[in-house]
Amino acid sequence: MQKNIPEVEELIKLISKLPGLGPKSAKRIVLKLINNREELVKPLASKLAQVYKNILRCKICGNLKSINSNCTCSNNNYDQICVVENIADMWAIESTGIYKGHFHILGGTLPSFEHKNNKNGLLVDSLLNRVKKNSVKEVIFALSTTTEGATTTHYLQDSLKDIEVKTTKLAQGMSVGSEVEFLDDGTLFSAFKNRTKLD
Numbered sequence: 001m002q003k004n005i006p007e008v009e010e011l012i013k014l015i016s017k018l019p020g021l022g023p024k025s026a027k028r029i030v031l032k033l034i035n036n037r038e039e040l041v042k043p044l045a046s047k048l049a050q051v052y053k054n055i056l057r058c059k060i061c062g063n064l065k066s067i068n069s070n071c072t073c074s075n076n077n078y079d080q081i082c083v084v085e086n087i088a089d090m091w092a093i094e095s096t097g098i099y100k101g102h103f104h105i106l107g108g109t110l111p112s113f114e115h116k117n118n119k120n121g122l123l124v125d126s127l128l129n130r131v132k133k134n135s136v137k138e139v140i141f142a143l144s145t146t147t148e149g150a151t152t153t154h155y156l157q158d159s160l161k162d163i164e165v166k167t168t169k170l171a172q173g174m175s176v177g178s179e180v181e182f183l184d185d186g187t188l189f190s191a192f193k194n195r196t197k198l199d
């Protein structure tokens, strides 16, 4: 590839910031794009512009929403909420088919210490509000089995203790250190199915 074409170099830099891609794969992607201007560059550019303009994260549930419509979380006919760290985790659970209910996407985990004061912009308060407002019966914690995930589950469970709601978490079939997103469907399905009640 010719060097010193700033647009190309900048595109490679941007693409190599995407998850799972290094500079080498970014170069291959950019070449593929340039060689397919009409089939790839044009629709991709327009799709990206549309997504930029129309798609946001909902400030209440953390899910993606279109700027032109209400988020599904504003429908208050639900009695279960599954709490996950990120959207990829939600997609992983959805793809197992075991749960069709509502999700709450925290946006990450709390740091292990000092978590009481520093929620790092996570959607914690809005979770509590959703649980209260919709008379939710069960909150399912589907967080990573890392220290941060466990700390976060514990903190959230504690924050919910004055609200009458059952709290559960995924079963121990998940080995320590697992992130929900990377579990295979079978493991995730059974961890979800055999979820345990928190005291």
Ligand SMILES: [Zn+2]
Pocket (backbone or CB within 6 Å): 058, 059, 060, 061, 062, 063, 065, 071, 072, 073, 074
């Ligand atoms: Zn929402």
